[in-house]
Amino acid sequence: MTAPSTGGKPAFKKIDIYNHVLPPKYFELVKAHSKDAGIVKRMASLRLLWDLEARAQMLAEKFPDVVQVLTLSQPAPEMLGGPDQSPEFARVANDGMAEICARYPDQFPVFVAALPMNNVPAALKEMDRAINELGARGVQVVTNVNGRPLDNPEFFPIFEAMANRHxxxxxxxxxxxxxxxxxxxxERSKYEIWQVLGWPFETSVAMSRMVFSGMLEKLPDLRVITHHCGGMLPYFAGRAESLWAQLGSRSADGSEADVLKRLSKPPIDYFKMFYGDTVLGGSSSALRCGLEFFGVDHVVFASDCPFDPEGGPMFIREGIRSIENQGLSDEDCEKLYLGNALKLMRLARIGKQ
Structure with a gap:
């Protein structure tokens, strides 16, 4: 699974497991239905988000050892329309990503399915179609469904199907x-605080709701890949562990103390069941924190391409640099770059190896 190296260290094949695309037909839906002009403006300015020929060329020229698992960029289908429209939006997105993979298999061998999360029956059908017919190797969800938490019982069948059926x-x-x-x-968040700090917070909240609602207790085989290496959790692990051990002590009636009795292990152990990606802006120290929290078996290489100041290559380059700065063994590097992702997607190989 490794290629020859000119510097004594093997050049590992790398699976970029979390990056983003807008298939052209889906981008047209975004422009027609999105109510957020700022998002549309941002997407239009990123050529490698929707010009996949240019992106494939960039990868071939600059990162020949990297393949990308495609995930749909925001906005998700349920953000663009109601439950009567979102299933078709998801179908357009998934058909578009499958077409990209068929056209550029050396750079984009597989994709992750988008779901219409505001229509659970349709989401289950689209999940099956995308995985069984189009070859998707997982599904993507947003940390909340138009403001509703993922631990709402309505959404449980989606997670159950991914954990136990697929x-x-x-x-x-x-x-x-x-x-x-x-x-x-x-009226609004200023200085893009809503994204820079708000998104890691949203990830941490969604993880917490999954833990304390008992979702991971009920679905021990569920595998969730968290963007930005688990948000706040690795950095605040000590605080989370010590304060949640006292859950209920700050509520007026103390009723939340019963939550701990329903869990078979300490809360922090459930948080370590998640997987973190390496999307940390190239910060070696942040990645070191994430590796210490999740362990090398639960971290996967990812770039967030093309949402960087260079519009594509920077986060790939800096993400690789942040891994190389860890001083890991060849075995652990191969896990981060390749092995962990293959195991998650249940693939023996991917792309040219």
Whole structure:
């Protein structure tokens, strides 16, 4: 699984497991139905988000050892329309990603399915179609469904199907709109705080709801890949472990203390069941924290391409650099770059190896 190296260290094949695309037909739906002009403006400015020929060429020229598992960029289908429209939007997205994979198999060998999360019966059908007919190797969900938590019982069948029937991972992407203000007397969040700090917070909240609702207790085989290496959890692990051990001590009636009695192990152990990706802006110290929290077997290489100041290559390059700075063994590097992702997607190989 490794290629020859000119510097004594093997050049590992790398699976970029979390990056984003907008298939052209889906991008047209975004432009027609999105109510967020800022998001549309941002997407239009990123050529490698929707010009996949240019992106495939960039990868071939600059990163020949990298293949990308495609995931749909925000906005998700349920953000563009109601439950009567979102199933068709998801179908367009998934058909588009499957077409990209068929056209550029050396750079984009597989994709992750988008789901219409505001229509659970349709989401289950689209999940089956995308995985069984199109070859998707997992599904993507947003940390909330138009403001509703993922641990709402309505959404449980989706996670149950992924854990027990398809046995493939769930990619969880954060979202918090700019219309959610940071202070009560303001109409909007300022300085893009809603994204830079708000999205890791949203990831951490969604993980917490999954843990304390008992979702991971009920679905021990569920595999969830968290964007930005678990949000806040690795950095605040000590605080989370010590304070949640006292859950219920701050509530007026103390009723939340019963939550701990329903869990068969300490809360922090459930948080370590998640997987974290390496999308940390190239920060070696942040990645070191994530590796210490999740362990090398639960971290996967990812770039967030093309959402970087260079519009594509920077996060790939800096993400690789952050891994190389860890001083890991060849065995652990191969896990981060290749092995962990193959196991999650239940693939023996991917692309040219």
């Amino acid at each position: 046995r493939l991972p769930v990619w969880m992407h954060p979202f918090r709109p700019g219309t959610v203000s940071d202070y009560k007397d303001e």
